[in-house]
Amino acid sequence: MSHHSASSIGVIGLGAMGLGTATALLDAGLAVIGCDISAQARETFASRGGRSVATPTELAAECDRVVVMVVNAEQVDAVLFGEQGLVGVMAPGSLILQCATVAPSYAQELGERLAQVNLLMLDAPVSGGVAKARSGELSVMSSGSEAAYAKGQAVLDAMAATVYRLGAEPGAGSSVKLVNQHLAGVHIAAAAEAMALGLRMGLDPDMLYEVIIHSAGNSWMFQNRVPHILKGDYTPLSAVDIFVKDLNIVHQAGRELQLSMPVASSALQQFTAASGAGLGREDDSAVIKVYQRLSAFDLPAANDSDGQG
Template identity: 75%
Template sequence: MSQDQQQSQQVGVIGLGAMGMGTATALLSSGFQVTGCDIASGAREVFSAAGGKSVATPAELAHCDVVLVIVVNGQQAEEVLFGAQGVVAHLAPGSVILQCATVAPSQAKQLGERLSAAGLWMLDAPISGGAAKAKSGDLSVMASGQPEVFNKAQRVLDAMAAKVYRLGDTPGVGSSMKLVNQLLAGVHIATAAEAMALGIRMGLDPEVIYEVITHSAGNSWMFENRVPHILSGDYTPLSAVDIFVKDLNIVHQTGRELSLATPVAASALQQFTAASGAGFGREDDSAVIKVYQRLSGIALPEAANDAEGAK
């Protein structure tokens, strides 16, 4: 697609959080006309300052050819699509919805059916990679939908993702794959926190633990990515504890639907739930280690400004 063709394609992004903002700005950088939608005025102001157009309600995206839904959960996805100010009633027939939120596979199937009945196309297209990769257009997209929908959305997908996995022809498959990813991600974060808590409780230097494990067989992507948050004492949310309360609950519920036990995921869910109950739900998901601090009194690294203030 030429730059002129991209500029003629109108793209809407519903949800200007960390992932949505990054994706919206990546699309802007690729030459698309992008309208961002968020109820938070601050998020709209940031996107407008970046050169995009901003609106407060999904209904104001009627001019868009492709709409990305990058919200927190299935309830929000339902609301922005079919609620009183939802976008579905206002889009032209044949428009494409990329449903990028993490939802249950059963809900993704239902959304696909309802959108099809409304004359719209849907890709079940959960995303992974974090805010940095969203901003650089290097996400992974786990997508399923009819080939015609992929063709309509391909250039948008190319601009937002380093890898687009075509997993099937019907909605639900993409969300199933994302659920596998979230099970592993949640378990790995909870396990990284437990390993760090054990090492600290045994008297090991947290920095040395990180150095050794990231060069040993026990390493994981999540250990390498999240433990630095613990080492710096900075729990500014890049992905919050409550996200994994939600996602691991979806894993648990889907397992029940399939009569498949998920005991390891269930254990991780309990740790994230405990962290949320202790008041850390909106902190970075690495704050799950604070559960161990509460239980055993381990001393966690402090943020630089906190350490200065304690002097």
């Protein structure tokens, strides 16, 4: 199936991160084909000048490098090995950049499965959020062979400000990403709990935010997420359910390693409670609503002007 035009770059998963990355690749002058089961996601990419298809199989015939930005390992498997998957259609020697947050053991196993069918893989989870995806300035925590890096260089250059090369085998990138997700989840939950404390004490939330971001208790997540709470705007940039998933992977890794992580477990319970309360699709900062429902304090209301009501 391989012919001379199989040099496009595919991006599978045109969600917030995938759409931003696909657009950044377009901006860099690369030939990009998007792929998403959602027609709306495909239309959004089209409005940015991108072309997209509905199935990985359609994409595979035209691409020799594919960025996979789906939600979990189950979706990664479907995209690669499912009925309409890439594997079996992509030309030998093509590259999969696997960017979803998955268990390190899964990433390792995936590398072996792809090697058996002569496909290269970079274990390449990303960090930096939606704005950095769009501007092509993500951090990529990656591992893989020299051949995989050589094949993926142009893609990495266009999507990332920093590419950490963490090892020669898939698994190392996902292991470092897991440490990041532990901290990200814990810091969001901690920021929510601390703001709940401040609100319960009757403090002005904007004043409190201003003091904390200039104090030792600040974190990147506090500074980034608390403004959503201050505006009363829980439109998801990253949803509560993402941290239910990622902190569960942290928890699973801890079980495999017999490493107790009570702080991560505590954060996981708060996100699980938020999801159980029907907040799973709201912004992850909505974990503060768990505290609010269990205690008597009011959260800042949304401005009626911004349509969030």
